[in-house]
Amino acid sequence: MHSNDHHKKAELALKHAIDMGAEQASVRFANGEGFSVTAQNGAIETVEDYKDQNFTVTVFLQKSVGSASSNNLNDLAIKTAVDKAFSLSSLTATDDCNGLADKERMANKAIDLDLYHPWDLDIDTAKQIAIECEAAALESDNRVVNSEGATVGSYVTKSLFVNSHGFAGYSEATGHTISCTAIAQNNGAMEMDYDYTSARHYEDLIGHKIIGNQAGLRASQNLGSRKIKTQKASVIFSPRVSSSLVSHIMNAISGSSLYRKSSFLLNAKDKQICPDFITIKEEPHLKRGFSSSYFDAEGVQTEPRKIIEDGVLKGYLLSSYSARRLGMETTGNAGGHHNLILEPTDDQDMESMIKNMKSGFLITGLIGYGVNMVNGDYSRGANGFWIENGKIAFPVSEVTVAGNLKDMLMQIITVGNDPEKNGSIYSGSILMDNLMIAGE
């Protein structure tokens, strides 16, 4: 831990920028350390050690901005980076919207978010976990014949953000993951599927044998997949793909998409964009959350809020720059959204949605980024299962689902109470009406 050391270096860097004539400046130090171990075929395949460091300085000179970064943190390299940022800021055009976030918005309430829990895991134990995880996949079904490996990883990140308002924010966090990708084979055809768990605290991880077993079962369930006829049908986005829909909304309401007019949700604030039973909460202070922080990337205090309430878009994701561009106030989203919770609309989960479905398509995998943010057109490759009379009939692959996100959001019927908690978006299964499926 070198937080004091970094703090001194940061102050020197800020002073150097201001001495050169900059009005404002900010500095970020980040370091990360960790390892990952992968097992394949019953043996260790890779062992990787990580140790990264980085320094970024942003300089504002008469409403012009320049930034530079370096992973060499000696005093000379830092000074060189500040000089470079300064010289770039003297070349770029001025923009009245440039500058640090306003001083009165700087976070002054430090909150302990319970993000730092190093895993005291020696490399031999990690290897053992990876090997056992893969073995659980191979034992899950006799058609699981191979794997892309099982990986155990753990990392620690520390970062310090300091700006010329006098703000200093320090954060440290840990992350741990166990993942497995299994391959099942039958009649010469192979199918792959995966499962993973990740958490800030290793106690919150799902057991590695469960992960392996689940990856194996999923891969074998995909065997015998086929196309379906081109048709319109009801679909269920399973929890591991449903968060992508939330993420498309966030993309569309981010400040840069809005001021560049490349969003299908332009001017949608205070308008209904989803059915009135949909609410999305932003929870920056969620304990052990993946996107928890009491200050954003500009030092602005974060606050919990509802982004969508009763189907109405209540606010955008803005940094100080994009807020000024739009004549608004920053929402504390420099650096992106914080933890998001799509509230369940019903006491339902994927199982009960399947049970209640006459016929339709359960999507468990999506590939390709076929989303046009400008107009909302959506078309992605999909695989999953065909549902008939409340039961899984057969696995489906090599089809696409398509529509327009503006319509698709309004076609949501139910949000389940079964979110995965492996990332910063908690979204349960989503049942949607009337989506176009292209197949045979």
Place this chain on the structure above:
Amino acid sequence: MTKEQQSVASEALYLKVKSALLDPYNISTEDLNLMMSQMLSKGIDMGDIYFQNIHQESWTLEDGLVKKSSYSSRQGVGFRSIVNEQSGLAYSESFEKGALLQAAKASSSIAKSGKTDTFRVEEPASINPYYSFINPIDSIEDKQKIELLQTIDIAARSKDHRVKEVVASLAGSFQNILIVCQSGRLAVDIRPMVRLSLSVIVEDNERRERGTSGGGGRMDYAFFDENKIKGYASEAVDQALINLEAVAAPAGEMTVVLGSGWPGVLIHEAIGHGLEGDFNRKKTSAFSGLMGEQVASSICTVIDDGTISEARGSLNVDDEGEPTERTVLIENGKLCNYMQDRLNAKLMKSKSTGNGRRESYSMQTIPRMTNTFMLGGQHKHQEIIESVENGIYAKNFGGGQVDITSGKFVFSANEAYLIKKGKIDRPIKGAMLIGDGPSALNQVTMIGDNLALDPGIGNCGKDGQTVPVNVGQPTMRIENLTVGGTA
């Protein structure tokens, strides 16, 4: 270049790289011997040390002004140790000798047995470079970079009054690389790269559409001359305007004509990834065990070529110090080679094809594509369009993705048209196309004589690593692809 000129140039290259990566830290060849001996003494089968520094800059224009610029420099040394099928990776971002020896030791912790080995580095072999060793960042004044972006902004806006937003960015990077190979040979490279990308938004009656374009490669900014700039502006604006007229794309299986150039994403996704050595060694690829078999119609020949002059995916030596090659992957429909790095080649008892790549010193080396394309055939582009009764013509593409194991791949059209009775009809909205890798190329029925590579803006992601590549193909007619439209 004569042999003699070549060796003089190679010597100069070596001194240049050495002066960037070793001399400032007083790292001598003796120190390299020591680090490598440290790894070898642990009893590893293979290993290498990878010194790298990366300088990059970017300039972004919006609202007609260049308001953003950033510069970054990174450096590090990666140590890789291999025992049987296991590989250990550790790296240091400090070039201090103690830190380097510690990382060397950490990388070889996978090895258990010990033996003493002495190690002697030898100067690099002479190479015939495929690009110049220029630093693009210094190749023109910063003011000229700003002017270049302003020129393209004006060019795009003057094309049509419906152009509402123009975002253009210019990026340049420069890397020095020195690899200590296990044979004792050193390999060095200096890798320049430039890229210009343009995105425009047009608006008409409340309808907004985007068009994009760009280009680049391993050269300096002089590449972006007036004609290139005009070309990018026209391409992005035309694409956006065409999309204003686009109707819903059809849904279902149909005949698809793919244009030349960028649509080579098909080759990259449907075929390329499946032929990378690691997936085939581990038998996880849909193409595993198909060597020598017919995997495409007999008119298809697919090549990976890391030696194309100044191409984005080209390398003088790969990241294991092996010279890059032109590797025929599929010849007249028959699978004849995989793309290999040294580890997978050794385990599969074949040889490296110069496809060992890593995003940086902090990542593993794995088999990757360079410039991957299908060779031209005998038909004229127009003839192929005219042959289609009912189908679509996909002229330009965004990205794609593949599931290596099932072979299912997707790629998304961002400029496409209906074909009716052999004629190009209305433009259609962007749609995903989905197919099955091992069978897709069996359904290729006509190939054009117009092979082209993409303009030099492509990246490929695998195992969390991004590397620059080119894709390419001639116009191609392919039957029964599923088009993911809504109509």
